[in-house]
Amino acid sequence: MTATSQTASETPTMAAPTTAATKTPPGAWSKILAPYREPKTARSIFEIAVTVLPLLVLWAVAWELHARGLWWAALLLTVPAAFFLVRLFMIQHDCGHGSFFRQRQANEWVGRIAGVFTITPYHYWRQSHAAHHATHGNLDRRGNLGVIETLTVEEYRALSPLRRFGYWLYRHPVVMFGVGPIYVFLISQRLPIGMMRQGWRPWASVMGNSLGALAGIGGLIWLFGLAPVLIVNVVTMLLAATIGVWLFYVQHQFDGAVWMRNGEWKRDDAALAGSSHLDLPQPLRWFTGNIGIHHVHHLSSRIPFYRLPKVLKDHPELNAMSRVGFWASFRCARLALWDEAAGRLVSFREARRTA
Template sequence: MQPAHNGDGVLDARRWTRILSNYSAPNRLRSVAELVITALPLIMLWTAAWFTFSLGHAWASLLIAIPAAGFLVRLFMIQHDCGHGTFFASRLANDWVGRVIGVLTLTPYDCWRRMHATHHATTGNLDRRGIGDLDTLTVREYRALSWWGRLKYRLYRNPLVMFGVGPAYLFLLQQRLPVGLMRNGWQPWASTMATNLAIAVIVAVLTWFIGIKAFLLVHLPIILLAATAGVWLFYVQHQFEHTSWERDEIWNLHQAALHGSSHYELPALLRWFTANIGIHHVHHLSSRIPYYRLPRVLRDHPELRDVGRITLLQSFRCVRLVLWDEAQRRLVSFREIRAGDFQETAPNRAAPSP
């Protein structure tokens, strides 16, 4: 096998994509088993949370919501793999499993799949921001804003908004309409409205049987915890100090995938609940790899372990990183741009060789 390094020993992202294609075949039995061991515990935990609530033990119901949210996050990751066409070999199976899961995760599958494909196709491209990613300004762009524009960006980037209000707004409100895809024909509307209708039917049936109060106090904590965890994961996967952003003329898809995505090294239990999505640099290099094969990639190719590696403790420091400094080629904090002497223009850089 041809080594995935250039002559200087630097990891060659383009060669890695060819090597990683060997891991892309899904295993149908494994996929079905993964679906079962994720969906069934979620249903059982939800039922247990409702039962304890009905007995007057609301505190116990809230405790049960924590592992239930973990299984809901894992179910979303299965939907994510379906969106990439990797969970099953059949496109039809991927799409319908993804659509059904999308009702439970409050995420219209077909609409989300299109936006997520755009995210993969443009990640790390400074001139193609805005769809399927977090809003990230450069230092120069931020400085050019009015005081009102700076205040809005600071509020958006505030941790209480980003990981508190933001997840609730995203999953409960924003995803009820195909925001950002209004001009893309009827498919985003059909996906969103069909998902909304299915959600409405399930909510109506459950509230009929257990009451609106029980439904909200049992289900909302699970949804909000899972939503916050999902937004946090997406944040850390690309918002770390030495991520990669380039202007369109020198941007390279493979280099952006390898160096613009983190290896979020989590403890074993959290890796299981997040379906190995922390091995994000490998996922972006080859999104056709099922999540249960990603650890094998690292075992077979240990040189990938330290690329963009972030531990759980280190990840909490990423919250302060809010602006891309084109001169230093790293994410910086508001405090740094107040204290530091930042260049206003990025240095000239040659385009990567094809």
């Protein structure tokens, strides 16, 4: 969707709020957080084991339950299985940042193999995700792959009625968290959309991942039959995809998030004020690989997820920064437009009130 953008001189924008964390000189956080960037091989292997083994056990028990006619019990087990699959994606995510192992090839191969389970092409996703890290919170650099489209109030008002309806429908929670995960994981990531002219590597990543996933699902159907694979494995994947999209949404679409124009955008400010600290209760923090500590992740993406809580413990000034509580996070679903005059995300209803 093409939007009518405003220049920084035409519309005021909100600067990042000043806190103890934002008073740190530009670039200083890179040095402060450098000691946390070193992964521990034994710990990384342990994290893989306690994620993959329970996932496989849950699937095996669910297949057996289905074989005994207890399909409803098998379906119930897809819920914990989905959380373990989300955690496996977080391992893949860290591999994409080169933060899970010291050795590049170890990150590459673990990321590729995990991608078959999460049906996420490793190299293609890594490249699009790197673009997200380089531009998040920048109003003048929107439109990157893998980023939730966000219009300003003025851009939305400038659209035709039909395109306004299209954007409203796109941002509706049923579409965003119901249809969206299916589209992203089962359709969008089956082609290197946005990278089709970048040579053979994006194609190899996407096609290799699709072939690996098809081979895995085909093998399971051959062993157990179509019905148990649909009920156990496919449902697990869809639930995990919905959780993943929800997490990505709340990480940057929250009340208090700050977006800036090119001239004002600074990496550290965008990380601290444009990325949330989703304060999840245990065991959700564990299942989501501490990805809720997203502002710290954007400050230093090379920190392994199992070291992020240590950062908050050692630097309490980061604890309250951009914090969003678990229950409060569900209210973020109503936010759909950036109001440049007010310097905040607003709902469609709030935008109509100020028309």
